[in-house]
Amino acid sequence: MLITPVLLIITLLVALLKKIPVYDSFIEGIKEAFNLVISLLPYLAAILISIELMRASGLSQMLGRAVSPVFKVMGIPPQLCELLILRPLSGSGSLSLLEKIYADYGVDSYIGRCASVIMGSSDTIFYIVAVYFSTSKDKKSGLAIPISVFASLMGAIASCALCRII
Amino acid sequence: MLVSIYLISVNSPEKVMGAVLDGANGGLALSVKLFGVYALWLSILKIMEKAELDKALAKKLKKPIQYLFKDESPQTYKYLSLNLSANMLGMGGAATPMGIKSIESMKHHKNKVMLAVINSTSIQIIPATIVALRASYNSASDIIIPSLIATFFTTFIGVLLVKALVK
Numbered sequence: 001m002l003i004t005p006v007l008l009i010i011t012l013l014v015a016l017l018k019k020i021p022v023y024d025s026f027i028e029g030i031k032e033a034f035n036l037v038i039s040l041l042p043y044l045a046a047i048l049i050s051i052e053l054m055r056a057s058g059l060s061q062m063l064g065r066a067v068s069p070v071f072k073v074m075g076i077p078p079q080l081c082e083l084l085i086l087r088p089l090s091g092s093g094s095l096s097l098l099e100k101i102y103a104d105y106g107v108d109s110y111i112g113r114c115a116s117v118i119m120g121s122s123d124t125i126f127y128i129v130a131v132y133f134s135t136s137k138d139k140k141s142g143l144a145i146p147i148s149v150f151a152s153l154m155g156a157i158a159s160c161a162l163c164r165i166i
Numbered sequence: 167m168l169v170s171i172y173l174i175s176v177n178s179p180e181k182v183m184g185a186v187l188d189g190a191n192g193g194l195a196l197s198v199k200l201f202g203v204y205a206l207w208l209s210i211l212k213i214m215e216k217a218e219l220d221k222a223l224a225k226k227l228k229k230p231i232q233y234l235f236k237d238e239s240p241q242t243y244k245y246l247s248l249n250l251s252a253n254m255l256g257m258g259g260a261a262t263p264m265g266i267k268s269i270e271s272m273k274h275h276k277n278k279v280m281l282a283v284i285n286s287t288s289i290q291i292i293p294a295t296i297v298a299l300r301a302s303y304n305s306a307s308d309i310i311i312p313s314l315i316a317t318f319f320t321t322f323i324g325v326l327l328v329k330a331l332v333k
Binding site: 007008011012014015018020022025026028029030032033034036037040041044045046047048049050051052053055056057058059062088095098099102107108113116117118119120121122123124125128129131132133134135136138140141142143144147148150151152154155158159162163166 | 169173177178181182184185186188189190192193194197201204205206207208209210211212213214216217262263265266269270272275278279281282283285286287288290293295296297299300303304305306307309311312313315316317319320321323324327328331332
């Protein structure tokens with residue numbers, strides 16, 4: 001996308017116009033980024049280890065098979081179950097699954113379009129909540145995960161319905 | 167977590183070590199990747215802060231943000247406006263550090279949950295990665311409009327639930 005380079009150029013131009021020390025600002029920013037990444041690392045490693053274990057053990061596929069009758073009632077095709085389960089857990093994992101769906105069912109098929117809309121309208125809930133609350137003083141995320149999961153599920157139902165009409 | 171360890175030990179114990187190492191390595195690799203992204207975005211944020219560009223941006227999002235997040239400091243509102251606008255443009259890399267900074271400076275639990283829910287229900291206007299991937303498969307159909315409706319719908323439900331359920 002073009003947004004990133006355009007934003008960079010605008011920022012640098014504004015910095016020049018307003019006579020802001022660009023280099024010093026970058027050094028300050030990088031220092032902050034370093035500290036941020038160090039504090040995030042243990043959380044990232046823990047999340048990714050559990051996701052790898054879930055995939056390798058076949059638990060995510062099993063869960064997919066178990067919940068597919070429920071999804072069917074809600075109008076979600078069973079081929080999308082694994083994607084729905086993996087999507088809130090792993091961005092790269094669900095993206096590789098999406099690619100597999102394109103290859104298997106075709107990008108313009110109903111399944112392919114549903115999968116795209118679901119991917120485009122949801123996010124990695126568990127990752128985002130874990131990362132955001134990792135630096136907050138009270139570590140309790142409370143209802144954040146249940147609400148996000150519920151809203152995303154409603155969104156998935158809506159996506160599948162929308163793809164039938166549009 | 168326990169269930170998956172049990173399953174893998176029964177089915178294919180030789181995979182346990184590999185999966186754990188893959189996960190840990192992935193964590194480190196992701197941190198390195200994130201360092202690059204954060205270094206760039208936090209530097210841009212520094213320049214924007216000094217140029218007071220963000221204040222102009224924050225003004226536009228001020229009303230809806232103050233409605234969604236009650237009673238926080240001006241500093242928090244500034245980070246929030248940057249987090250949400252970055253999110254809308256699909257700059258996930260810019261959104262995350264801003265989101266972390268706003269949650270760090272927040273006073274109320276309800277607002278923290280609100281931020282996490284808005285971020286994790288995706289308010290992206292154009293799903294750039296998906297559009298690019300579809301193009302590489304020579305897609306003829308368009309998914310931007312249904313995605314936009316679905317995104318709006320999920321975030322709306324999330325916001326309603328936080329308003330109704332979280333104290």
